[in-house]
Amino acid sequence: MKGYIHSLESFGSVDGPGIRYVIFTSGCVMRCQFCHNPDTWKMDSGKSYSADELIEKALHYRPYWGDKGGITVSGGEPLLQIDFLLELFQKAKEKGIHTALDTSGQPFTKEKPFFGKFQKLMECTDLVLLDIKQIDEKEHQILTGLSNRNILELAGYLSQIGKPVWIRHVLVPGGSDKEEYLIRLREFLDTLSNVEKIEVLPYHTMGAYKWKELGLPYALEGVEPPSQERVENARQLLRA
DSSP: OEEEEEEEEEEESSSSSSSEEEEEEOOOSOOOTTOSOGGGSSGGGSEEEEHHHHHHHHHTTGGGTTTTOEEEEESSOGGGGHHHHHHHHHHHHHTTOEEEEEEOOTTOOSSTTHHHHHHHHHHTOSEEEEEOOOSSHHHHHHHHSSOSHHHHHHHHHHHHTTOOEEEEEEEOTTTTTSHHHHHHHHHHHTTOSOEEEEEEEEOOOTTHHHHHHTTOOOTTTTOOOOOHHHHHHHHHHHTO
16 A cells, blocks of 8 residues: 655654654645645645555664654645555554654544544554644634534544544634634633643744745735744643
């Protein structure tokens, strides 16, 4: 089985505990206005690898991982290639590798056959990094083009099975940084029993040039990154 991979990072330090070998998959159905990797949206834009090929590459860097490091699969959206992801993580666990999944929650559903595959995936996933873009559904649709209902359902399911989760939230001025949304997000997170960490990620414009290169209009043109004061306010409200 082959997976479409956008890029690889051998020494990741912000995508889970310790030093990580980060695999960025291709393909995403969300169209986040702040996306800094729109070049990952198309599935066939990536290079194909087998699970064995990726694990062999990752193991070259195992001496740097220490006790906490391992493999993180990010995107794009890894769950769009759930069959390949399941094979990759199963083989990683056979090698004793710590596995982390960085996902925005699409295309999670409790419908078959996806849900059965997802349940098996969770058996070989040590940590989920879950991006919650916006707690308000209407604002989420504006921001990403899709509803957040299944993402919140995923968060609830992960709590139900006790899967360790780190929550990631991108802070966008004039949008997700509004206190009413931050408070609602905090109230939702309080219903979960498995959240180990909350990361507030300040919106930035470093990927804006990619939109122009792809001939796409950048929806957040003119929006500046949040001030340190606004970031600290969000961290306090979310108790990050």
